[in-house]
Amino acid sequence: MNLASVSKPTLLLDREICRRNIYLLKEKAKQQGVDLRPHFKTHQSGMIGEWFREMGIEKITVSSVGMAQYFSHFGWQDITIAFPVNIREINVINALASKAHLGLLVMDAMTVDELGKKTNHPISLWIKIDVGTHRTGLGFQNIQAIDEILHRIDNYSHLHFSGFLAHAGHSYQKRSQAEVQVVYDESLRILLNLKSQYLSSYPYIKVSLGDTPGASMVEDFGVVDELRPGNYVFYDLMQEEIGACRFDDIAVAMACPVVAVHPERNQWVIYGGAIHFSKDFLLAGDGKKIFGRMVDSTESGWSTENVSSNPVLVSLSQEHGIVQCNKETFSLCKPGDLSLWLPVHSCLTADAIGSYSTTSGEAVDHYRGHLYE
């Protein structure tokens, strides 16, 4: 890999690993007859989106109205915005609905009425169910609220009830296949139970689940209709810790110039900080924070062979990163060298830096880098 021209923090993308991640989950879903609607909030890239399309993906998930507009520009026509409807953006939503098949998430009757009155293109509505994450969604036992929402949806001919949707975000707290399986099974059971209650009135409704640990670690998806994982396109150190991937499956690494070394404490300072990595961290066994793990540059990209013994990124300020080495690893870099880092949370890292370069030097777009056009 020719890194000679890299002079500042640069998020490197290994196209082969990324395409393999896309392919493997597509195949897994296909073999089980499950619709895959990948979440594009992790990569936020038109070019990476094309790799999904080449492999037969036609439906996508995004996390904001602006991101839906971005992918609409790239020709995507079946988009679920997996975020509670923000009625302050209702005009943009309506304009989008004229161009794409739009799926939205609702949790209250008032929002349905707003959509009903202020949009005039067909829109699909999912009722968001809280399956245990307690971030958003209606409790599954809240039949009164669900009935009220359905009653309102039925009032507007352009609004269609798609079914029940959940994000099992609490799978991120799990650390084994068995634990993630329990979260998946319980989440699916809740959604299927609701589906069975409403199937006679709404015979086409579906259930949709989405999280990368579940999609990666559960072998048998059961009778779920649709899955919406996103992070698996890149994976990251958090997914590795959960057990959803191996280090070798992580498709992005941040290249950072080393700008100072401190032999008295076996530390390096790198150009690469919170504004490049974001500040999500893992906790090491000793309670210390980990903001990244170093990999070794190779001719074609990087190798994770020494990732467990390599230096660790232990602190981030705005532009600086502090790297803890030991006596053996301290001499691996000197000022002016590039160091390569697997990120803790690839979604936030990609958003923070707002662009990619493939390991062969090709620029890859990110929505973030186009926000201000």
Add this chain to the structure above:
Amino acid sequence: MNLASVSKPTLLLDREICRRNIYLLKEKAKQQGVDLRPHFKTHQSGMIGEWFREMGIEKITVSSVGMAQYFSHFGWQDITIAFPVNIREINVINALASKAHLGLLVMDAMTVDELGKKTNHPISLWIKIDVGTHRTGLGFQNIQAIDEILHRIDNYSHLHFSGFLAHAGHSYQKRSQAEVQVVYDESLRILLNLKSQYLSSYPYIKVSLGDTPGASMVEDFGVVDELRPGNYVFYDLMQEEIGACRFDDIAVAMACPVVAVHPERNQWVIYGGAIHFSKDFLLAGDGKKIFGRMVDSTESGWSTENVSSNPVLVSLSQEHGIVQCNKETFSLCKPGDLSLWLPVHSCLTADAIGSYSTTSGEAVDHYRGHLYE
């Protein structure tokens, strides 16, 4: 304040508070005969930079070569890049040095040689001293390394030794005027001690210190030559906790639509997440995280009158924020309303969102929003 057109997370800037912050520290430094070289990494804005210029500021600090280029476009001609020299950017540095009086930080002789050989415009070099933060800088007792650096600088006629510079970043761990005073005094003592050792050989050298707690909380700056605080332009909840400002001095607040409410746990969900606020947090007395505190919208901006009893932003994911209310405050907002939030760390929040709107609706630039042009 007319917030009717705000439909997504928007960083509001109170021009009057911001200008007052700029003015008060400018006056304080002027009265004590201290040069002020404000750090522009907090606001990163050409327009806000003009407010400094109107008040007589001519010298600035930035944290990256790219940021120096940005402010060079706005006519700034005396710029210190308060980050270790990244020799991979040496060509851009040399081009900048042809247009502006550039100050750089060095900590090793090799970097001085690189600068000496690969640049050909006058450049000022500061030796970065570690006064206790242990992020970067030479130990003050490391006279051998300092002498070696000076020996190399003297080899190149276009390189000039400016003096000793430090960032007392450990002041951020302090929580009282007395504690911050101790950090300031000790830092200044270290720098002055070095200055006195080298003054006979380099009669024009200066000492430069920079951190907002010190600049805000220390009454008598002593015989420091230059101060480089940055955060004070906005302040934030972290500075309030340190004691460097009051809530009323915080010049930015994030406007976020409320998109869902959960009466069963007295929570709201806002459109406003890690990609808008960044993930820095404070710890409350009960050990819970605080990512923002709510203020009340007023005709001219916002009021902090109820900030201590208002709801608290307790969790952030990529686009979502979770707000904890109590029974009394839960009814303050419903879906579709806007909520206003003081950020924990204004530098990272401004960088994450990449733009501002003044409370009167004027758009304000941020370097981040121009990175991809």
